[in-house]
Amino acid sequence: GESVGLHLPTLSVQEGDNSIINCAYSNSASDYFIWYKQESGKGPQFIIDIRSNMDKRQGQRVTVLLNKTVKHLSLQIAATQPGDSAVYFCADIPSGGGADGLTFGKGTHLIIQP
Amino acid sequence: DSGVTQTPKHLITATGQRVTLRCSPRSGDLSVYWYQQSLDQGLQFLIQYYNGEERAKGNILERFSAQQFPDLHSELNLSSLELGDSALYFCASSPRWVAGYEQYFGPGTRLTVT
Numbered sequence: 001g002e003s004v005g006l007h008l009p010t011l012s013v014q015e016g017d018n019s020i021i022n023c024a025y026s027n028s029a030s031d032y033f034i035w036y037k038q039e040s041g042k043g044p045q046f047i048i049d050i051r052s053n054m055d056k057r058q059g060q061r062v063t064v065l066l067n068k069t070v071k072h073l074s075l076q077i078a079a080t081q082p083g084d085s086a087v088y089f090c091a092d093i094p095s096g097g098g099a100d101g102l103t104f105g106k107g108t109h110l111i112i113q114p
Numbered sequence: 115d116s117g118v119t120q121t122p123k124h125l126i127t128a129t130g131q132r133v134t135l136r137c138s139p140r141s142g143d144l145s146v147y148w149y150q151q152s153l154d155q156g157l158q159f160l161i162q163y164y165n166g167e168e169r170a171k172g173n174i175l176e177r178f179s180a181q182q183f184p185d186l187h188s189e190l191n192l193s194s195l196e197l198g199d200s201a202l203y204f205c206a207s208s209p210r211w212v213a214g215y216e217q218y219f220g221p222g223t224r225l226t227v228t
Contacts, residue, residue: 034216042221043116043118043204043206043219043220043221043222044157044204044206044219045116045219046216046217046218049216089157102147102149102157102159103159104156104157105156106156107156107157
């Protein structure tokens with residue numbers, strides 16, 4: 001269901017700075033969380049995922065943090081580059097996989113300033 | 115390139131008409147998902163097929179239908195089109211049968227209803 005929401009519709013950061021995109025969820029049975037990136041004119045692209053039994057997961061320049069106590073998820077992008085400019089979506093899946101496909105929030109538009 | 119292909123890229127049609135959107139999943143993926151993305155509703159899950167069978171249903175209108183063929187490609191049929199059906203339609207594929215896990219999105223079909 002509509003359990004996923006993003007805190008800010010737009011985030012503007014300077015090139016080279018770190019970006020933090022936040023997401024809140026309401027379903028305590030959520031078992032799995034995914035971040036997607038959608039560049040203008042393209043389909044969403046998988047970035048990173050994390051299971052509910054983890055607090056942190058790192059990828060290449062990206063880190064996802066999960067705080068189950070406050071039902072909060074964040075995506076951190078290190079040394080933001082112009083190519084990171086996109087809309088970022090989080091999605092959650094309840095234990096068992098869910099019967100409703102992926103439920104996305106509206107997204108946060110990350111704008112990179114030179 | 116996700117490996118998922120969608121045709122056509124753009125489609126312009128009139129109200130009341132019927133269109134068919136086509137999707138070819140990544141090689142080896144058995145699951146196909148359809149999503150609708152509009153400015154005011156964000157990315158909405160419509161329906162999922164797994165190996166030819168309907169697996170999960172989301173916010174799909176009765177005027178819309180889909181199927182997955184033996185070669186695993188899928189078609190989304192939209193009929194009695196209304197202006198509000200104008201949107202981007204994405205197809206995604208996944209090797210898993212459980213809805214919601216890591217999905218690979220195609221480039222989308224932009225439908226404009228006039």
